[in-house]
Amino acid sequence: xxxxxxxxxxxxxxxxxxxxxxxxxxxxxxxxxxxxxxxxxxxxxxxxxxxxxxxxxxxxxxxxxxxxxxxxxxxxxxxxxxxxxxxxxxxxxxxxxxxxxxxxxxxxxxxxxxxxxxxxxxxxxxxxxxxxxxxxxxxxxxxxxxxxxxxxxxxxxxxxxxxxxxxxxxxxxxxxxxxxxxxxxxxxxxxxxxxxxxxxxxxxxxxxxxxxxxxxxxxxxxxxxxxxxxxxxxxxxxxxxxxxxxxxxxx
Amino acid sequence: xxxxxxxxxxxxxxxxxxxxxxxxxxxxxxxxxxxxxxxxxxxxxxxxxxxxxxxxxxxxxxxxxxxxxxxxxxxxxxxxxxxxxxxxxxxxxxxxxxxxxxxxxxxxxxxxxxxxxxxxxxxxxxxxxxxxxxxxxxxxxxxxxxxxxxxxxxxxxxxxxxxxxxxxxxxxxxxxxxxxxxxxxxxxxxxxxxxxxxxxxxxxxxxxxxxxxxxxxxxxxxxxxxxxxxxxxxxxxxxxxxxxxxxxxxxxxxxxxxxxxxxxxxxxxxxxxxxxxxxxxxxxxxxxxxxxxxxxxxxxxxxxxxxxxxxxxxxxxxxxxxxxxxxxxxxxxxxxxxxxxxxxxxxxxxxxxxxxxxxxxxxxxxxxxxxxxxxxxxxxxxxxxxxxxxxxxxxxxxxxxxxxxxxxxxxxxxxxxxxxxxxxxxxxxxxxx
Numbered sequence: 118x119x120x121x122x123x124x125x126x127x128x129x130x131x132x133x134x135x136x137x138x139x140x141x142x143x144x145x146x147x148x149x150x151x152x153x154x155x156x157x158x159x160x161x162x163x164x165x166x167x168x169x170x171x172x173x174x175x176x177x178x179x180x181x182x183x184x185x186x187x188x189x190x191x192x193x194x195x196x197x198x199x200x201x202x203x204x205x206x207x208x209x210x211x212x213x214x215x216x217x218x219x220x221x222x223x224x225x226x227x228x229x230x231x232x233x234x235x236x237x238x239x240x241x242x243x244x245x246x247x248x249x250x251x252x253x254x255x256x257x258x259x260x261x262x263x264x265x266x267x268x269x270x271x272x273x274x275x276x277x278x279x280x281x282x283x284x285x286x287x288x289x290x291x292x293x294x295x296x297x298x299x300x301x302x303x304x305x306x307x308x309x310x311x312x313x314x315x316x317x318x319x320x321x322x323x324x325x326x327x328x329x330x331x332x333x334x335x336x337x338x339x340x341x342x343x344x345x346x347x348x349x350x351x352x353x354x355x356x357x358x359x360x361x362x363x364x365x366x367x368x
Numbered sequence: 369x370x371x372x373x374x375x376x377x378x379x380x381x382x383x384x385x386x387x388x389x390x391x392x393x394x395x396x397x398x399x400x401x402x403x404x405x406x407x408x409x410x411x412x413x414x415x416x417x418x419x420x421x422x423x424x425x426x427x428x429x430x431x432x433x434x435x436x437x438x439x440x441x442x443x444x445x446x447x448x449x450x451x452x453x454x455x456x457x458x459x460x461x462x463x464x465x466x467x468x469x470x471x472x473x474x475x476x477x478x479x480x481x482x483x484x485x486x487x488x489x490x491x492x493x494x495x496x497x498x499x500x501x502x503x504x505x506x507x508x509x510x511x512x513x514x515x516x517x518x519x520x521x522x523x524x525x526x527x528x529x530x531x532x533x534x535x536x537x538x539x540x541x542x543x544x545x546x547x548x549x550x551x552x553x554x555x556x557x558x559x560x561x562x563x564x565x566x567x568x569x570x571x572x573x574x575x576x577x578x579x580x581x582x583x584x585x586x587x588x589x590x591x592x593x594x595x596x597x598x599x600x601x602x603x604x605x606x607x608x609x610x611x612x613x614x615x616x617x618x619x620x621x622x623x624x625x626x627x628x629x630x631x632x633x634x635x636x637x638x639x640x641x642x643x644x645x646x647x648x649x650x651x652x653x654x655x656x657x658x659x660x661x662x663x664x665x666x667x668x669x670x671x672x673x674x675x676x677x678x679x680x681x682x683x684x685x686x687x688x689x690x691x692x693x694x695x696x697x698x699x700x701x702x703x704x705x706x707x708x709x710x711x712x713x714x715x716x717x718x719x720x721x722x723x724x725x726x727x728x729x730x731x732x733x734x735x736x737x738x739x740x741x742x743x744x745x746x747x748x749x750x751x752x753x754x755x756x757x758x759x760x761x762x763x764x765x766x767x768x769x770x771x772x773x774x775x776x777x778x779x780x781x782x783x784x785x786x787x788x789x790x791x792x793x794x795x796x797x798x799x800x801x
Contacts, residue, residue: 167754170746195756207751211769217752220765225756260769277755 118316119143119166119285124177126158126165126341135161137341138177141318143285148317150327152352153338154360159320160204162338163289167201168194181285195221196228198284202274202291209261214273217261218243218280225281246279250306268299275306286310287318292326304329324356339364375410378428379509382411385430386517395484398496402515405500409507418506421689421721422628422660426600427510432546432572435598435625443793445537446566446592447786452535453477455522459540459570460547462520466539474528475561480521480550491523491552498578498606502632506664511604511630514576518550525554526561526585533588538567540599545570551577555585555613562780565591573601583610583637590783592790593629594622597655602628611637611669618778620787621648621659622794623686628660635665635672635700645677645777649767649791650686651798652717657682660689661709667700667733676707679774681767682718693725696733703728705735712770713743714763764795 119141126136135158143149153159165172166179168191179186181197189197209217223233234242247257250272262270271291278286288307292300307330311317319330327335327349335351336343337360345351345363355363371379383406388399411428412419426433455477456466462479470477483491496515502508524534538547547570555561559582569575581587593601601624607615621627633642642665650657665674680688690709711720722739744766752762768791778784 169750169754190759191750191753192756192758192762195754201754203751203754207747209745209748209751209766209769211772212765217755217765220761221752221755221757224758224761228756228758281755 118145118182119318120180122178124162124165124179125175126161126172127175129171129173135172135341136165139341139343141336141343143316143318145284145316146313147333148311148319148330149334149336150319150321150332150352151336151338151343152321152324152355154364155322157338158341159338160289163201163287163320166287167191167199192224193228195281195283196225200278200281200283200286202271202278202286202288204290204293206262206270206274208263210263212261214257214259214261215243218277221277222281243280246276249309250276250279251302252276267294268296271295271299271303272306275303279306279310284314285316285318287320289320290322291319292321292323300326301329324352327352337363371408371410375413378413379407379411382428382430388516389481389519391481391484392487392489394492395495399516401500402496402512405503405512406509406516409503409509409512411509411513418662418691421691422626422658424510424602426626427572427574427602427628432544432600434543435540435571435600437540437543438568438595438597446790447535447564450533450535450564450782450786452533452564454535454537456537456539457520457547457549457569459542459545460520460538460549460573462522472534473531474526474559475530475534476525476527477534478523480523480552481519483523483552490525490554494554494578494580495552498580498608499576499604501608501634502606502664508604508630508632510574510602511576511606514548514550514574514604518548518576521550521552523552524561525556526559527556528559530559530561533562533564535564538565538569538573540568540570543571546572547574549575551575553577553579553587555579555581555587557582558584560586562588562590565589566593568595568599569601571599573599573603575601576604576606579605579607579615581607581609581613581615584612585610586614587616588779589617590778590787591618592620592787593624593627594620594790594794597623597625599624600626604630604632607631607633607642609633609635609637609640609642612639613637614641616643616777616779617645618774618787619646620790621646623650623655623657624659625656626658628662630662631664633665633674635667635669635674638670639672640669641673643675643777645774646679647771647774647787647791648680648688649771649794650680650682650688650718652683652685652687657686658689659687660691662691664693665695665705667694667696667703667705669700671702672700673704674706675777676709677774677777678709679771680711680720681714681771682711682720683714685717687718688720690721690739691723692737693727694735694737696728696730696735698729700730701732703730703733703735705733707737709739710770711741712767713741760799764799767795768792
């Protein structure tokens, strides 16, 4: 599904190498988690994959189902099936949440050569998905993320994911700023989307999210590289002993 | 102060092309007084402080530069869906054949020339009077020019609740037309009137509207200037507001080589409100584009509220100007004055100049003003793109969101939507190239 090979990334404006050779394969139907200390390059990886400005790929490749992601515009990556749930969802005053979602969905369908969804069908789809995330009609009408609490913003990310139904979902620190109840809602939303055709990459600093979203594979990232890969037990080890031991042991 | 020779020459050259129209004695006097004001002030040049950011040369030269006709065939004309009394002007001349009958419950409507021929007419108290009052402290010679020479326009008196909006449609049929209109409006005590304006009007369009709103009267004005990309226009709205009266005006401006819209509003009765808003979009890609909103609000009564909300989106060398002033006279306590002007510049070539001013001579007032110039929010743009919305569509969404605050100043939700739809269609057309 997602195939990253020897990915090297530096900041565009600065001579600072962030990713120093990342190799990663996420298969369809699997949930991979990336854990790592602050500054290890986890979020940079998600930004580079989604096509954010400010980074320069100096070496390596990233492909989604064989298609070169790095050659695509952000909107093309989205249409190809890549979705990034943002660590800090952006507030967009003046753009209604519904308008935003319908515009996004139809833009993706158009790019893929599919027909636009009708207003009625869209309404049915969004009501259905919103209800399970406890997002009410009022929230759907408000401008995108404006005045949303931290938990509401993250739920809104998962709603977008559910409506857009991507093939490959990247969740960047989705647990940050969430209380236990909100985390459970978000995790339930993610788990509902798990299926054989979809891959997940869950980026997190703490293990607690992984209690709710059970990963198949756990990677530890440090200083721009994946230094260790294992099963769910690796996350528990981190929770118990912190990152220092693992980083030390590899170095 | 004597008018400098070059300004005097410019003025006399322009005046030589114009004839003072006939009319009743009072009207003739008003026109002659206006002509004297024009000579006294002289026509504007770039050297005048008030025209520092906008070059009036094409507005003052004897004949207007040619402007191509613009025929919109791909969409219904603006306000088509609105139940209204439609009054058509072709190149600045009233066209009775294309217009509805000038009869509307709650309103009296006459042509300017008819009203000014009558020996006794209520318009005497308004025609040229509000314009003259609006000449201090800042000279507006182009408005005086229209008082002196405009032969057409409408004289409207609302005596009750107008049954529907009056819609002025300005058609442009000649590439060299030079139109000058003067409308006079009186909203009587407790009466209510809405005026809609749209259409290219002429190659050069000078228009003055004087509006007197009596106590507890309400005047609404929604105007759209667009699609006629080669126009040169200077418009003036002079309003005088009585007690507990309301004046609300919104203008949408899209492109145009030169557009200068002035509002001069005097709050003379206690508890009156005046809201002036403008949304402008300029793209200088194929034809130059310059918008200027110049607003002067005078608070001369207690507990009045004024609001100025102006938004401009500019690209490809389009230029925007905002000059807005709130003057609070001695004794105008409890004034609530607000002013915001914001520009979104979509590239490095576009520019925005703002001159916000407050002048306050009362001590118990609340006045604030702000002006911002910014680029598109890259973070929001990326967020939209990351969800699959192409860059151009995402930019348009953000542009519409930015400008919507000005549109929300329109009280009527249906008219808000009408304006929104226009902008959307314009942006889509622009994207198609």
